[in-house]
Amino acid sequence: MELKDAVAVVTGANRGLGRHLAAQLMERGAKVYAAARRPETVDLPGAVPLRLDVTDAESIRAAARTASDVTLLVNNAGISTGTPLMTGSPDMVRLEMEVNFFGPLAVTRAFAPVIESNGGGAVLNVLSVLSWLHPADLGAYAAAKAAAWALTGAVREELAPRDITVSALHVGYMDTDMAVGVPAHQKTAPAEVAAQALAGIERGLPEILADETTRHVKRSLAASPNAA
Numbered sequence: 612m613e614l615k616d617a618v619a620v621v622t623g624a625n626r627g628l629g630r631h632l633a634a635q636l637m638e639r640g641a642k643v644y645a646a647a648r649r650p651e652t653v654d655l656p657g658a659v660p661l662r663l664d665v666t667d668a669e670s671i672r673a674a675a676r677t678a679s680d681v682t683l684l685v686n687n688a689g690i691s692t693g694t695p696l697m698t699g700s701p702d703m704v705r706l707e708m709e710v711n712f713f714g715p716l717a718v719t720r721a722f723a724p725v726i727e728s729n730g731g732g733a734v735l736n737v738l739s740v741l742s743w744l745h746p747a748d749l750g751a752y753a754a755a756k757a758a759a760w761a762l763t764g765a766v767r768e769e770l771a772p773r774d775i776t777v778s779a780l781h782v783g784y785m786d787t788d789m790a791v792g793v794p795a796h797q798k799t800a801p802a803e804v805a806a807q808a809l810a811g812i813e814r815g816l817p818e819i820l821a822d823e824t825t826r827h828v829k830r831s832l833a834a835s836p837n838a839a
């Protein structure tokens with residue numbers, strides 16, 4: 612899709628990757644709704660702050676009513692709680708699924724009719740290399756991102772007849788708050804990841820693999836579990 616004519620809503624646009632995605636979309640000429648749980652934390656001149664908690668059905672409904680001109684939805688908001696599946700808190704496992712799986716599903720269900728009524732467009736789901744690689748210490752996160760990968764494939768097929776393309780961005784560690792304890796040399800700059808994501812949307816790519824680790828893990832999927 613042509614980003615200069617797009618009207619985008621980016622979830623979790625107040626910091627991290629979402630903020631870079633929103634800023635770069637505006638640089639390319641798009642109108643941007645910068646969605647955040649606390650819209651007062653959005654400091655992006657030119658963006659329209661929008662209240663949206665991806666776990667709150669009423670806030671999703673209200674956001675879709677307000678941002679009625681949207682043609683591009685970026686499901687970026689996410690959490691990583693470092694919860695293992697066997698010994699971690701069940702409440703935290705459910706929270707990871709709520710934010711990283713049910714959240715993007717609910718937001719997509721709300722915005723698909725909006726995008727369709729504006730003549731079609733695109734959805735980008737921010738996923739992870741951990742959609743495919745499932746380390747025990749991040750079990751809840753990996754399970755949620757794996758589920759969100761399946762969601763992306765199924766929704767891609769379901770929305771294609773409605774002229775909405777659905778893409779996934781898979782990425783390893785990025786230099787954001789989420790990966791604050793990870794050594795710098797293992798992290799990609801979120802600005803670089805955002806640039807790749809937007810180039811992928813422009814090309815209509817179904818899957819955007821943002822770093823060499825992610826490409827390597829994808830290539831290794833036919834090997835034994837977690838061999839990558």
Ligand SMILES: NC(=O)c1ccc[n+]([C@@H]2O[C@H](COP(=O)([O-])OP(=O)(O)OC[C@H]3O[C@@H](n4cnc5c(N)ncnc54)[C@H](OP(=O)(O)O)[C@@H]3O)[C@@H](O)[C@H]2O)c1
Pocket residue numbers: 622623624625626627628629647648649663664665666686687688689690691710737738739740782783784785786787788789790
């Ligand atoms: N950083 C990495 O290494 C990495 C790697 C692979 C994939 N990812 C994915 O990249 C995406 C962006 O993450 P990031 O690295 O930019 O993390 P981040 O800096 O921690 O930012 C997370 C964003 O999500 C928002 N958020 C959390 N829960 C929300 C909710 N219930 N409703 C609405 N917004 C919510 C946060 O808002 P608040 O400010 O209100 O908390 C914040 O804007 C996520 O989907 C993440 O899983 C990250």
